[in-house]
Amino acid sequence: MITMRDFFTGRLVPVLTILAAIVVIWYGAAVALNAPVLRDFEKRAGEQTQGMEFILKTWSQPKPTMPAPHQVAAAFWKYTVGVKLSSNRSLIYHSWVTLSATLLGFAMGTALGVVIAISIVHVPALDKSLLPWIITSQTVPILAVAPMIIVLLAAIGVTGLLPKALISTYLSFFPVAVGMVKGLRSPDILHMDLMRTYSASRSQVLWKLRIPASVPFFFASIKVAIAASLIGAIVGELPTGAVAGIGSKLLAGSYYSQTIDIFAALIAGSICAILLVTLVDITGRFVERRMGVKP
Amino acid sequence: MSTMPVISARNLDLVFQTGDGSVQALSDITLDIEKGEFVSLIGPSGCGKTTLLRVIADLEKPTAGSITVNGTTPENARLDGAYGYVFQQAALFPWRTIADNVALPLEIMGLGAEEKASRIKRNLDLVNLTGFEKKFPWQLSGGMQQRASIARALAVEPDMLLMDEPFGALDEIVRDHLNEELLKLWATTKKTVVFVTHSIPEAVYLSTRIVVMSPRPGRIHEIIDCDLGDDRPLDIRETPEFLRIAHQVRDGLREGHSDEA
Ligand SMILES: Nc1ncnc2c1ncn2[C@@H]1O[C@H](COP(=O)(O)OP(=O)(O)O)[C@@H](O)[C@H]1O
Numbered sequence A: 001m002i003t004m005r006d007f008f009t010g011r012l013v014p015v016l017t018i019l020a021a022i023v024v025i026w027y028g029a030a031v032a033l034n035a036p037v038l039r040d041f042e043k044r045a046g047e048q049t050q051g052m053e054f055i056l057k058t059w060s061q062p063k064p065t066m067p068a069p070h071q072v073a074a075a076f077w078k079y080t081v082g083v084k085l086s087s088n089r090s091l092i093y094h095s096w097v098t099l100s101a102t103l104l105g106f107a108m109g110t111a112l113g114v115v116i117a118i119s120i121v122h123v124p125a126l127d128k129s130l131l132p133w134i135i136t137s138q139t140v141p142i143l144a145v146a147p148m149i150i151v152l153l154a155a156i157g158v159t160g161l162l163p164k165a166l167i168s169t170y171l172s173f174f175p176v177a178v179g180m181v182k183g184l185r186s187p188d189i190l191h192m193d194l195m196r197t198y199s200a201s202r203s204q205v206l207w208k209l210r211i212p213a214s215v216p217f218f219f220a221s222i223k224v225a226i227a228a229s230l231i232g233a234i235v236g237e238l239p240t241g242a243v244a245g246i247g248s249k250l251l252a253g254s255y256y257s258q259t260i261d262i263f264a265a266l267i268a269g270s271i272c273a274i275l276l277v278t279l280v281d282i283t284g285r286f287v288e289r290r291m292g293v294k295p
Numbered sequence B: 001m002s003t004m005p006v007i008s009a010r011n012l013d014l015v016f017q018t019g020d021g022s023v024q025a026l027s028d029i030t031l032d033i034e035k036g037e038f039v040s041l042i043g044p045s046g047c048g049k050t051t052l053l054r055v056i057a058d059l060e061k062p063t064a065g066s067i068t069v070n071g072t073t074p075e076n077a078r079l080d081g082a083y084g085y086v087f088q089q090a091a092l093f094p095w096r097t098i099a100d101n102v103a104l105p106l107e108i109m110g111l112g113a114e115e116k117a118s119r120i121k122r123n124l125d126l127v128n129l130t131g132f133e134k135k136f137p138w139q140l141s142g143g144m145q146q147r148a149s150i151a152r153a154l155a156v157e158p159d160m161l162l163m164d165e166p167f168g169a170l171d172e173i174v175r176d177h178l179n180e181e182l183l184k185l186w187a188t189t190k191k192t193v194v195f196v197t198h199s200i201p202e203a204v205y206l207s208t209r210i211v212v213m214s215p216r217p218g219r220i221h222e223i224i225d226c227d228l229g230d231d232r233p234l235d236i237r238e239t240p241e242f243l244r245i246a247h248q249v250r251d252g253l254r255e256g257h258s259d260e261a
């Protein structure tokens, strides 16, 4: 059991300390990065502000190089709570568009990764032949491949959710395949011998021993996979000029130099990532509890 | 045909190839075990007791010689479910409760729910683990875990039990109790038991024959007949006959050791 006290000293205090440090550094960076542009501007306008007044100005530019935290927070608030869910400006709506592609891609990637891992563990020839290709697949830069996939699929009439989800799949199957190969091979020799004394079939060994033994590996790898899926979905939204999704907001923001909007969209993306990873974590803990893991 | 031995080994050799050379784990093992016998393998560690048991169980293949189990190859015997094997460690699945661990082989055999439940109950009773069905292995002491693993082997109801130092990690009192229970089980069911032990009193108390082994290479030094009759209360261990056999085993072990070049 985590008591309130443990929670505060063990979790909350360190997390808040880091957060405070980030905010301080961020404000500092906003001054440093916005100062040259602002000085330039003031020189042309013939103004000259100094000290605190100047610093405050760097934190309140309409199109800053680096928006200040409170500007991002205000924009984030406006685009989440301040607009209707159905609005094209709602970050919740756009997050949902991205999340649905993420989850579809993640589900397909996880399934593919597990199937590949089971095949590799059961067919020795695949271990040698398939694994190098899988590793090679991940050395291809996704930013280069994504537009090709999107354009090719659009050419055969596949648009919308699926192309983005496929990029998520491409990124997420890999950690699952690698983690599950390890997990499915993790049973003790002793346990394998025990199953042999029962003359258990390969599928019985798989279901009763390999798969339960691989559960911790599974959750460790889908935690990586779900984050990769989110990246994949966002990247998938970039090249198409997609009309919706966090990626489209990032792109629109950069067209019009709306740095504050870009940051607000980034925050939305980070919150999605945290939510997804936390969800995986909680599920993993619940499953391990059910499997009798020592608390 | 009733005289055909259950286990018949002829000139078995087993050489392990390891990174730094080869180890002769078994050398020229010739041994017949009849149905219903209780045979103990005793000897210093590294003399091949575990390896011999594993060859019988088809977990290891001999590199020379021949062996039959139930008149057929060890592999066929294993596929027929000829034996229940108790490992030196409990080898319970940590994600299964005690009852579910005992259920494991029964699931693999495809038994019905009712039969499964009654076998689980009966065998957990036998090893005094009633009430621990829903516990996970880590919640039990090492001795209780080992008893659960014995229940699991017995639940299969095999004609033959292969036991590798099953009571090695248990304290004296639990060990005495399980020795008595095992003897009772053997006397009533007439199962064939091959039992590896380090303990001379345990071997003499339980066995009909004691195989004294010696190391490097692992071989049979001497086979000692040891029948104290079917009825063996624990205090038979103070009788002259018991002490005489125990002495003989001790001498055998000592000679086996001094054979070494
Ligand atoms: N899988 C293995 N690979 C290599 N050497 C082994 C293996 N198993 C056992 N041995 C060696 O074989 C010999 C006999 O081992 P073992 O049968 O376990 O002895 P015991 O059970 O009597 O202590 C030992 O020298 C041991 O190191």
Ligand SMILES: [Mg+2]
Pocket: B049, B050, B051, B088, B164
């Ligand atoms: Mg041993």
